Amino acid sequence: MAVFTEGMPCWVDAQLPDLEGGKRFYGDLFGWTYGSYEKDEAERYGHYTEAFLDGELVAGLVPKRDGRMPTTWGVYFATDDATRTARRIGEAGGQVITAPVPVGRHGTTALAADPGGAVFGLWQKGEHAGFEVQGKPGSFCWTEVYTREKEAVDRFYADVFGIQGTQLPDDDVDYLMWSPAGTEPGEDTAIGGRSVITDAFPAELPSHFLVYFSVADCDGTVETVTALGGRVTAPPFDIPYGRMAVLTDNQGAAFAVLAEPSK
CATH class of the missing domain: 3.10.180.10 (2,3-Dihydroxybiphenyl 1,2-Dioxygenase, domain 1)
Known part of the structure; x- marks a missing residue:
């Protein structure tokens, strides 16, 4: 399992209005292939789709649930304790947009914004630590x-x-x-x-x-x-x-x- 210390970028995903169109675009561009959770988990987590490069995890694609949400790539920073880090975010002048929430066995996530308004995610690993490869073309x-x-x-x-x-x-x-x-x-x-x-x-x-x-x-x-x-x-x-x-x-x-x- 990859090791990400506190504050390291450990994951990225894209919120897209057309998930299938996004899979075709990035598949053709980077050579990504895709896997999804089991049916019950797929529905529970909004049909979140994992992208792989040569069999290794590199990113996620997820359909937007609300048309008002931005179409964007987002980054997640590793934390050993999402609740503690969320508290520090508020104390440091940031905003917690979505409080820490478990994602089944995979880990715990939260969404926040810094004092300038830039949005980022937190990821506390469970079975899913983050990137399995980075720095290689397509990752x-x-x-x-x-x-x-x-x-x-x-x-x-x-x-x-x-x-x-x-x-x-x-x-x-x-x-x-x-x-x-x-x-x-x-x-x-x-x-x-x-x-x-x-x-x-x-x-x-x-x-x-x-x-x-x-x-x-x-x-x-x-x-x-x-x-x-x-x-x-x-x-x-x-x-x-x-x-x-x-x-x-x-x-x-x-x-x-x-x-x-x-x-």
Whole structure:
């Protein structure tokens, strides 16, 4: 079973209006296959569908129960005690949207928002710990929160999860890399990051998390996304850690892809 320490991203899932359409899109894009719970559990948990890459768990797809819910990719952070962490979220200035609730034998989940309004999940493992593979093409590799309230948000994640921040050396970019508590902060231990919503973004853009998936070929992936009916939000561009693009699927859920440099 994979081991995720407190505050590490351990799972992602997408809320989609058309589950079958989402399965086809990501199956064609990343090569995912799918499995569902037994019939009684499937109905109890809203037909939650697990995605696999070469037989290993990588993500979840779930049909939206309410049309007012956003079509989005969400990230979950590991916790040893969801109730305790939910309490810390309130004390640190965040909001608990959905109190911790058991998901059968699989684990316990909760939904929360940071002081800037970015929504994230908590996951306390049961039989399901989280990703069985990450960093491999077709699987999760990174997440970052975009916020206008950077001071409050930086304090929040430090207080709730013990996150340690390292500022990027590039003075032109206000970006904080996150390392888990108990590690040496820096690129080698980074698990995610905090970015700032600047004037370059639309004024109506809310605080949010962006989920990244690893790919072998960024430009080729962008071509596939458009062929499958998705859209390009930010065309491929180079960063110190590879080549990336920001995309939306054919139902409007945003995500990013990253092709790391060849070693």
